[in-house]
Structures are given as structure tokens and as C-alpha cells.
Amino acid sequence: MSSEMIAEYEVSHGKAKAFYERYERKDELQHQTHFCPGCGHGQTHKMLAKAIDELGIQNRTILVGPVGCGVFTYYYYDVGNISAAHGRATAVATGVKRSRPESIVIDYQGDGDLAAIGSAEILHAANRGEHITVIFVNNAIYSMTGGQLAPTTLLGQKTATSPEGRNAANEGYPLHVCELLATLEAPVYIERVGLGDNKQIMQAARAIKRAVENQVRGLGFSLIEVLSPCPTLFKMTPVEAQRWVRDVMEKTFPLGVFRDRTKEAQPRALPEAAPALDRIPQILGVANEDLPEGNPAVHDETAADLDLAVRVAGFGGQGVLLLGEVLAEAGLDAGLEVSWLPSYGPEMRSGTSNCHVRLATRVIDSPMVTNPDVLVAMNEPALRKFVKSVHAGGWILYNGEEFPADCEQPGVQVLACPFTEIADALGNARAGNMLMLGALLEMTGVLRDVNIDAALKRLVKNPRWTELNRRAIERGRELMRESRL
């Protein structure tokens, strides 16, 4: 600037400080953007940079850039920059903002990026009301890849992949992002602006600033859709392209505010301070002082070389998994090596359910019980499914009055009792599993009541079951003892 001018004139509109002085990250032409002459991205970039300057947030801003013609945001903006995969900028911005809530996260995307490949991400980010600002540049065409159909391409508009013009019967209709997002509860501010003439440009600058300011105020999700010219692919002069935005594009995409809850929206509360580091083990329930010591002293010496493999099977809801868990938990309490492996997935919800339990004095090699010492079969289908797996010398505890004759195995002992009915008589049919557990404990003799009590205390929180479970286990032990008489 000449010295004469300093004296009398001052800069009212100049390059924003949020831009780098030179674009060092570019290989060449470091004083120019990479945009074609007359491209709307440039104007949008300037409006955003101006907003960052005016709001004084350069040191807090993280700009998430897209894939498309806007990919090089990081060449230009002297803020924190993250370059996202195509369509994923809102997801990336979500990850940034949630971990750095004090930062101002701005997500810059084009129409292909946001409205096609990233349509799920933008919809859900908006629906969650992510505290981010989205600048959505809609130029009705895929520019970087050379002019293919965009979700926002106008009906009849010719592109490289709609050579006869967009046909609603084939490609559907132009996607109205603002209208779509305005059906959601969470967004605070949604406006569509244009770059079609001076008046539109001035409004676009105001809207962009407002969308950023909303975030500074902690208000929530704001999105500005900018109808933008692409002279190169519209095959027009920059001025013609600008007028096309105003005279043609705006007919499909009316300008205006689609959501404004900035007055009633409450600023977001700051996240609570993280707990002290030394409290983390306690929070996770893994602090030594919070864990039971166990009752290993009562462990039976005669079981020194114990290696018990149990398969529990039945219908979901019979307490199959819990029976196994109590066994494993009690084993741990007794200082044994244990493993518990469930069947899982839909089986948990209905139909059959089973689990593998091992208790051993030595390290357990495989948690899978293919040939159990004891099969706890809580119904006939379970019995039939696993009966052949029990090895000679093993046991089957069967929940039924009569053991099916065709299921008898040589060398396998059986205790068949209507455990569920007995449990029902005791107070609740659901305690049938505890009866079977009692029988199993009596038969194997590996665990003491103190271990079982400790396990039940940890696993069954509702006290109304405590007494019933205790009685059921005792009754199960009796049934086993009676069967031996």
C-alpha cells in the first residue's frame, strides 16, 4: 500500500487473517487458490474466513475438509485442519467435537460429498444435533471428477452421466437437503443461500457468520446450504453461471431460513470434569479393594487334582447360563481355575441355550467342553442334543420324571427328577436351575456352601431370591443323596 493511502484510507475489505498469507502447502501458484475463475467455493471460503476473523476464533477452529473441489481447505485456512474421506466429514467432525467440545468445528462439504455418499452421516449428525457448523456447497454437479450427475442436479440438466438430462424416472429428483433436515427436531439453524447476485452474496455472508456464531454460543447444529456456480462445468462464463444460480437453480432450491431456533435454544452445558486418574480402577469395578478375597481356605484337599467339565443345556429362560455362572463364580471364589463359555446370539432370546463350564486346579487349556463329566439337561431336546457327548463314567442330571430309555448310555449315571416341578412346590419354578446345581454340587463335592453363597451374592442382586435359591440348592443336594440310597 502506498504511504499516501495509509494516511487517509484504511482497509475495509481485505484478505482474512484466517487465510494463510501464502499457500505453502500448494506446490505452485502459492498466492492463488486452485479454484477455477468464478468458482463459488472461493466466495464461500472468503465468507467463512471472514466469519472466523470477526468472531475471533482462529485459534479454536478445526476445519474438517471434504473430498471434492473443496478438498484443499487446508491449503488456505490457517486453522487446525483435518481432511476427511469422501462423505465422512460430519462423522469426523462428530469425533472431533465430542472430544474437543471447546473447539469450533466446521465441516465443509460439497453436494456429492454431503448429499450422496455422506447422506447417512449428515442426517444422523443433524438428528443428534451435533454442535458443529456445516457449510454445504451445492453446485448441482460433481465438479472434481469432471461433471457427473449430483443428487442436486436439476431435472433436465445435462451432465456427463445424464447426457440426455436428468430424468426423474431414472435418477429421481433433486435432493432438498435443507427441507429434509428441517424435518428433524435437533437442528438449531438451517438456511439456504445463493451466490447468484450481490444481494444473495451479502445474505450468504451473514448466514455463514451466524451459523458459526451459533456454535460459539454453544447452541447446536447449524447448516448453511450455498447455491454455488461452477462456470467450468456449467460451460458458462462466470457471470452467466452466477445468473444461472439465481434465475434457474433457485427455482428448484428456494432460498430461505428453514429452521431457526437460535432464540429458544439453550447453550450446551460444559462437560463435567474427568474424574481423577486414581479413581479409574474403582469406577471400572476393577480396584483390588473392591474385589472379594474369596474363600479358598475351605477348598477340599481331596480335590487337589480336580478337573471338572460341565455342559448345561436347556431352553432360554430356564436359567441355563446362570447355573453355569454360579458354578464358575463359586469356583473362582474357591481359588480354582475356571472358564464359562455360553452359546450366544439369538439363542439367548429364544430356543435352546447352553454353556460350557470348567473347574480345575490346573490352568485350563480349552474352555470348550465337548465331552462333559456332567451334563445338566434341563429339558428333553437338550438331553437328546448332548447325551452322546457324555463320556463313560460321567453323569447326566435330567430335568424330567422319567429318563428316556433310548438315551441311556453305557457307563453314564443318571439322576432324573422333575426339578422344575419340585422348585415350583418350593416357591418358584424358576429355581429349578438351582435345584440342579445343588444336585451337581452334592454329586461332585467340589465346592462348599460358602463359595456358592459368595457367588450368588455377586450374581443375584435381588434379595427375594436369596432364601429361595438357598433352599433350592439344599433340596437339590437332598435329591442327589436320596438317589444314592
Place this chain on the structure above:
Amino acid sequence: MRKQLMKGNEAIVRSAILAGCRAFYGYPITPASEIAEAAALYMPRAGGVFLQAESEVAAINMIYGAAGAGVRSMTASSGPGISLMQEGISYMAGAELPCVIADITRGGPGLGNIAAEQGDYHQVVKGGGHGNYRTIVLAPHSVQEMADLTALAFELADRYRNPVFVLADGFIGQMMEPVEFSQTAVEPRTPDYAVTGTKETRGNLIGSLHLDIDEMEAHQGRMEAKYRHAEEHETRAEEWRTADAEIVLTGYGIMGRILKAVAAEARADGLKIGVLRPITLFPFPKLHFQRLAKSARVFVVVEMSNGQMLEDVRLALNGARPVEFLSRVGGNVPSHGEVLEFVRKLARQSLPALHLEEECVANV
């Protein structure tokens, strides 16, 4: 330290938070959902972030954002979800961002089923996304290792600025075993490359775009050097009675445990048999195989997949020793009895004479 009974999937989350992880983004899938459930409970209590994303595609990109912002972060899924994450994993490797991904595998391809299978080996160990990159892969075989290797995974992810997998099957994820945890929590630290929204980090850039071909090649060269360094320094395997073994059984995850049970029984029969269990699948423990090739006569690969790790074993041995293969898929597991029968049959055949083909092994 005291032990408690816990599912592998739940142990992962506790260990992750103790290791300084403060962001979890995920999407439910059997048999990995307990990881997200535990993270939903504990992550906010520890001052971290949990969010159930709209898809695995979104989840991994949220991780990209969190890691870019300098936060130790993780996600978890199973085969179909990991397939969807591959794009993001490639971007993270390219942008040199750390993260931990737990893959609790199930049956595939396609919707497959939810039973435990090991069919994700290729997509995880070989890098299922585009471009020249690798992920470090740790394969636990117990709930304790789920905890320990998750902690290690965060260290390795930061050390190599690269995604690290914890690859476990549905069994390891779903089963409960006694486990003990570190009693000291790692303090979350912000790495200096992170973009955190401060004046100091304004100059930082997270991205993977290198338009200049020489710059792209140089970048890949640096990544490749990292992977070579990892191969030299991070390879882990467990050997069980391999010193005099003529037959070496090899398998990872749940298979490693079954193989030990088999080997114990075969030893009782008088067979000289041992187990080599890879703990890191990338880097693959090639040297362990090459060293054992000097003394063992035959290697037996047992997988719950169709010969995926088998390829790495063959590459490592490079023809030095015969490699036998036993596999069950679809959710079936090569049982103790099946493997034992396979091994006994193999032992009855005359094993190839043991000529110490030093040159062959050395050339591997």
C-alpha cells in the same frame, strides 16, 4: 491383584480405559456388542465419549476425528462391520492415526452366522482396505489376554501411529474367565501431531492426500519402514513344549488353547509334540517358525477358516518342512478329539526324515 470373572468383551473395555482410551464409537453386532455396551456404561464415567454411530462406516470415521484430535480411541465390531470399516482404516493408516479396533469374529462370508469362526484373518491381517498399508494384529486366546493385549494395542498404536487390531473370535469375546487388571490408569496424553483447536496446533494437518507422486512414494516408504520396524521388534508368539517337538501344532486364538489340550494328551501317549501359537498375526512370527523348522519334522496348521493363516505359515517355512492343515468352518470348531485323531494318524505315517536343511531355512 485379585481376579474377577468377566467376559472377554467386557475386559477389553476396562483395559482400554485403563490404557487411557477416552473415546468409543461403535455399532452393535453379535458377538461384539458387549464391548459397546460396556463402553456406553464406563466411558462417560471415566470422562470419555461413547456414541453409538449410525453405521460402522460412520463409527470408524468418528474414530478418525477423535484420533486426529489426539484422543486414544477405539471401536469394536465383527466381520461384516469390519468390512464396512475398511475404508476408514485405510484412511487412518494413510493419515498415520492410531486407534484400536476389536474384531470379535463370526461366520462369513455375507451375513454368514454368528458362530465363532476365524474367517476374518485375511481382511484384518492383510489389510482389507485399499492401498499399501498394514495393521498390527494381536490375537488373544484368553480373557486375561483380551485385557493385556488391549493395553498393548494402545501402546503399539501410538508408537507406530497406526491402527491396531485385537482379533478374537466369538468364544474369546463371550467366555468368562478370571482376569486381573492393572491398578494404575494411564494418563491420557495429547500427541503433538494432533489438531486440538489451539493456537499451537493450528499448523497441524491430519490427512492422507499426497498428489505429488514422489511425495506419495516417500510417504509410503516411511510407512513401510515402520512396518519393517514392527516386524523386528513387536513379533510375539507363545511356544509350548516345542524344544523337542517333532510335530508342531499351530493355531491362534481359541485354537491355540485347544491345541495345547491336544498336545498335552498326545504327549501322554509319547508323541513328541508342541504348540506354536502366534500372538501377533502381523507382524507374523516368521522367525519362530524358521527356528523350529530346524528341529521339527512337520507343522500342523489348525484353523477355523479355510487356510488363511496357512498361507503365512507356508511363506514363513518356504518349503523347509511339510505343512499339514486341518480346518472346520461355519461355526464348527476342530474339536479336541478331531485334532488328536489327525495328529495320531499323522504320527503313524512315517514322518519325513529330518535332514537339517540349513540352507533352505536360512534362505527364507
Place this chain on the structure above:
Amino acid sequence: MAYVEKQDRGQLRVDVEECKGCGLCVEACPPKVIALGERLNHYGYRTAAYKGTGCTGCGICFMACPEPGAITVMRIVNRARSVEQCMVGASECASN
């Protein structure tokens, strides 16, 4: 010196290295005081140029221009400066 004559409310400066000659500023300028020059710049663009008088300092051209720093608009700070003030200004300039 400009202040001696009847002063324009605004001034504008075009960075010919940055301008791509798109002409949006020419179209946008309300008093129509910008034109594309006859000469090509280093990159082959006919760049925008201020006609020299008539700028109101409104800044529309700046907003219409896609390049971050191709156009700089200045506004007069104080039209009603006394001669003394002007002279002070001039002496300050001279001392620079």
C-alpha cells in the same frame, strides 16, 4: 495527493498475481468503476483493474471476488480533515 482533490469514498487495489480475470467484480460493482484490463498477466488472465475514480468503498466487489486477497477495498477514514491534519498526515507519511 488524493486528499487535495475531491476525494472518492473508497479505493480499491487488485493483486494482478492473484486475480483470475473472472469478471465477477466488474459485474458486481454498483458504480461500475472496475474493468478487465487489456493486458494479460503472467498466467494469461486479463485481470481486473480500478478505473481510477468513483469507488464508494462499498466492498461488494470484494465479496463477489472468489479469490481471498485479489481485491482489497479501502474506505476513507475522515473526509473532513483540516488542512493542518492533512499536513500532519503528510508529514507522518514523509517520515515513514
